Amino acid sequence: MAKTYVTAVIVAKEGCEALLEKELRKVVDEVRAESGCLRYDLHRSGRGDAFLFYEIWESPAHLDAHSRAPHMAAMHEATASLTACPTEVTLWEAVDAAG
Template sequence: MAKTYVTAVIMAKDGCEALLETELRKVVDEVRAEPGCLRYDLHRSGYGNAFLFYEIWESPAHLEAHGRTPHMAAMHEATASLTACPTEVNLWEAVDAAE
């Protein structure tokens, strides 16, 4: 199976940036310990209200299992009132530029 690359952009409601960041930070170590997680990094935009998760998973099956974990369900519940819009999730394929 091919590696699965993911970006997830989360926008904070005005005034909720710090609270959202706190909630997002809570899952990082747990996710990094999940089977199949090769990379799980949290970034914050320079203008402060956008957050980006950059993820690499061993396979689509590992990513699917990640979405069903209790800590992700808890994070979604804890952040629902802090976000300005639905999370934008994109799946990516690696492009071998040497080909």
């Protein structure tokens, strides 16, 4: 199976940036320990109001299992009132630039 690349952009409501970041940080170590997780990095925009998860998974099946993990459900519940809009999740395919 092909590796699965994901970006997830989360935008904070005004005044909720620090609390949102705190909640997002809570899942990083747990996700990195999940089966099939090759990379799971959290980034903050220069303005400080948007966050980006950059993820690499061994396969779509591993990503699917990740989406059903209890700690992800807890994170979604904890951040629902802190976000300005729905999370924008994008799946990506690697491009072989040498070929």
